[in-house]
Amino acid sequence: DAMVIQNPRYQVTQFGKPVTLSCSQTLNHNVMYWYQQKSSQAPKLLFHYYDKDFNNEADTPDNFQSRRPNTSFCFLDIRSPGLGDAAMYLCATNAGGGTDTQYFGPGTRLTVL
């Protein structure tokens, strides 16, 4: 059974048109993460939530926002997508300890036209 679900798997948006990506988890984990992975590059952490506490990476552009309305769901909002934001966006979760595995979803491939 899927544990970390991302919708949609593929998203096409227009330059400057806001877009929201969705992630849900059935693991009841405390922590949810969003990563950006550009072609042939390593995943790069954008931010994470520990419960309701939001932790933004210092180099994450202001164009990227996130919401976590409850334990199961987390959203990534891109307010004004640029061509450089085309990437795979990966959601991950873990229970919150240093030794805990991060479980990844299948990702959402974002295309910006």
Add this chain to the structure above:
Amino acid sequence: AQSVTQPDIHITVSEGASLELRCNYSYGATPYLFWYVQSPGQGLQLLLKYFSGDTLVQGIKGFEAEFKRSQSSFNLRKPSVHWSDAAEYFCAVASGGGNKLTFGTGTQLKVEL
């Protein structure tokens, strides 16, 4: 700041041959180390992880990795590669209480039949 280096961008091996993927890390404290595998268009799947104890770690799909503190390395090995192992492999180190993974740039594995 922590960092991970994967010196080999691409590796090609014949099916049935042995495999070693290199990973070097830089981290001030005791590292938590991970190897993930990513098939095309998919999320990341954990192969194995090291936190403490036995420096030789066994993972899924017949993979193992050895932690060598003196060399700051955590190389991934498999004695006999299968065609289905063709994928991208990422080494990662956890910091920030385990809530932040820093990935290497990945090694793309190709398996020749």
